[in-house]
Amino acid sequence: MKKLKLSSKLTAIITILIVIPLITSALFSKKILSSYFENYSNEKVEKAGQASEVLINEMIEVLEGYSKAAAANSRLVQYLNDMDRQGISEEVDALFKGIKESSRVDILEVGDRNGTVVYRAHNPQKYGDDKSGNFAISKAIGGEAASGIEKGSSGFALRAVYPIKFNGEVIGTIMAGSKFDESVVDYLKEITGMEITVFIGNERLTTTITDESGSRQVGTVQDDTNVTDRVLKEGSTYKGKASVLGATFFVRYSPLVAIDGQIVGMFFNGLDVESTYKTEKSIVHTQEMVAIVSLIVAIIVGRLFIRSLIKPIRIILGGMKMVEEGDLTQRIKIARGDEIGELAQGFNEMTSNMEGAIKELNMLVGHLGGASSNMKSGASAASEATGQIVIAVESMTSEISHQAHSSSDAHVSMQELVRSINEVNDDVNTASEISNYVSVDAKDGEFAMENMASQMKTIEQKISDLSATMKDLENNSVNIMDVITLINSIAKQTHLLALNASIEAARAGENGKGFSVVAEEVKSLAQESSSAAESVESLIKETNMHVQKASAVMEEGLKEVRRGIAVVEDSSNSFSKIISGVANINYRFAHIKTITGDMNNKSEGVQNIVREISLSAQQSNLSTEEILASSEEQSATIVEFEKLSEDLETLTSEVEIMTSKFKTDKDI
Structure with a gap:
């Protein structure tokens, strides 16, 4: 892992951070989805069962309404009291025809007070059989209505039996029924x-x-x-x-x-x-496809983002390597307005200043070489003057004057050398300060990256809050579903009232036709209300599904923000490497500063010797003996002076070798 490049590491990390949550989310989602569908299916079956029971009870209530309305028919009551079978058949047939056209009623039967069947509208040829042993009919003969499911010879039927009374006395029964068959x-x-x-x-x-x-x-x-x-x-x-x-x-x-x-x-x-x-497998397959596409898109986007971040850093690192190898002509062209752009600009300014400093240093080295040559010439002249003093005292005065003149020239040259070395030292100090500024800028960039990470964590919190709000919206949708259920229940009750109204209209005959039309309209409106409630319920469910999808997207967005935080932290590490590279450059400038310091110290020693030579020349004018003594001392001093000039030449060569390692623009 250590040998991999930063871009490869970032790509691997992003891929891992995407794949692991996706796999975990897929497994968790599949488990939740399976549990949800099982609970949803059980709940759906339960509600459907309850709805079926409600519908069956509504059918029974309709039968109760029809039987009650028929029992209150005054003509039927009179015909049954008179045992007028012809009148009973005509009246029951008329009622059965009206009821059958608007409902599922397919049984209408009239019996006498003993439980004997008087007339069956659904089977007129069959009558006269005794049904007093039937629980519902016996209960109606006793004056109580009875309704519900009844087991017959051919299966189940829904029936409602109502007593027919004349002057408060039960004279018979009326039964309305519906077969519980395939149509139901x-x-x-x-x-x-x-x-x-x-x-x-x-x-x-x-x-x-x-x-x-x-x-x-x-x-x-x-x-x-x-x-x-x-x-x-x-x-x-x-x-x-x-x-x-x-x-x-x-x-x-x-x-x-x-x-x-x-x-x-x-x-x-x-x-x-x-x-x-x-359905569950279809949803899981869709989720898997979305996850795969999301993974591919995230990797591509992450790779592009990493490339845009790493490319300028690689350019800067390449420039720093060239500077480390001595090429000070390197300039980085990065047109960015962020911290990386500022870093590139700082790098360019740093190399430009270093190049100027090296050029100045080369010039000073040239001056130093000239000064060392002058020193060496002065030393040779002094050596010859000493020999002439030993050979002839007569020419001593002239030679001493010449020696004093040469010493004065050497003194001036040494002062110029010291001044040049000090200028080199000042330029090196300036370049070192600029390098320190670059280091500070890089640290500022690192600090900016840390601030960016903090801001992205704030965004992460905001997305978490928004996800909680979406959960609240989903809960509100559940409350709306309860209201829809209530509206549906009201529509069903309205439908029942419309049926009762139809019964009353049928009982009223011709006078109730207008009321029957109104009842049909009310029934139609109740059905439309129920249909509208179901449509609204479907829309609410679809909205709730979209809210859940939005919550999933929020979770994905939250994961992307967390990955961004990791990338920013890695960028901060890259700034740390840049700071380390700037510290290496500072170290080289410190080394140059040490060399110029040594040159300055040795030049001061040479300058002191020149002063001693000049003093010796002045003292030689006082007396011949002092001249002879000074000649011996001067010989020794000249030897040391020659050694110092050689040391100075060696030091100059070392500086030239060091500066030759740096490549600069010769045309500037």
Whole structure:
């Protein structure tokens, strides 16, 4: 990992930071989705079962309304009291015709006070049979209305029996009924979207479930004792998953209780698990595709971002390597307004100042070479003068004067040398200060990166707050769904009232036709209200789905901000490397400063020697003996002077070698 480049490291980190959350999110989402669909399916089945029970009860209530209205028909009451079968048949046929056209009623039967059938509108040829043993009819003969599910010879039927009274005395009964057959279960399936089955005992009497040929699976049995014991024996509702004809369903089995209170069968509504799993798999597949596309896009965008960040840093590092190798002509062209652009500008200014300093240093080295040559010439002249003093004292005065003159020239040259060395030292100090400024700028860039990381963490918090707000919106959608349910319930009640109004209109005959039209309009409005409520419910669910998707996007945005924080922190590390490179340059300038300091110290020693030579020349004029003594001392001094001039030449060569390592623009 240490040998990888920064761009490769950043790409690997970004990929890992994207892949790990995506995999974790996918697994977690799949688990939540599976749990959600199971809970949703069970809840949907439960609500559908309750809705089916409500619809069945509404059918029974409609039958109650029809039987009650028929029992209050004055003509029918009179015909039954007179036992006028012809009048009874005409009146019942008229009622049955009006009822059958607007409802599911297919049974209308009149009996006398003894329970004997007087007339059946649905089967006029059959009458005279005794039904006093029927629980509902016997209860009506006793003066009480009875309604509910009744088990007959051909299956189940929904029936409502009402007593017919004349002057407060029960003279007969009227029964309105509806067969609990295939049309009913098909209607319930259309309304609820569930598979519906009516069991007589544990045998399927009628069902919407078909085999491969399309035939209804009637006559088959539910042999799961867990279901039959719970429903048929305990009278409780069974919910959950169960095997239905070889397939797994989310089920709801509820007991069918007859009018006499006996459990005579089961009512089933269920949802095929396979259809739910298909929807779940489709959503999971969509999520996987979105995750893969998001991963590819994120890697591409991250790679482009890393490239835009690393490229200028590589250019700066390349320039610094060239400077480290001595090329001071390097200039970086980066047109950016951020800290990297400022760093490139600082680098250019630093190299420009260093180049100027090296040029000045080269000039000073040239002056220093000339001065050392003069010193060496002076030393040779002094040596020759000393020899002439030993050979002839007569020419001593002339030679001493010449020596004094040469010493004065050497003194001036040494002063010029010292001044030049001081100028070199000052330029090096200036370049070192500029390098320090660059280091400060780089540290400022590092500080700016840290501030950027802090700001991105603030953005992370804001996105978290926005995600919480989206959760609140989702909760409000649930409350709206409750209101929609209430509106739907009101629409159903309005529908029932419209049915009752139709009964009253039918009883009124010709006078109630106008009221019947109004009742039909009210019924239509109730159906439209129920349909509108369902549409609004669908829209609310769709809105809730979009809110959930927006929450997921927020989570992805939050992850991207966290990845940005990691990239900024790595950029801060790059600034640290730049600061280290500037420190290396400062070290080289310190080395140059040390060399010029040594040159200055040695030049001062040479200058002191020149002063001593000049003093010796002046003292030589006082006496010949002092001249001879001074000649010996001067010889020794000249030797030292020659050694110092050689040292100065060596030092000058070292400086020339050092400055030759730096490449500068010769044309400037």
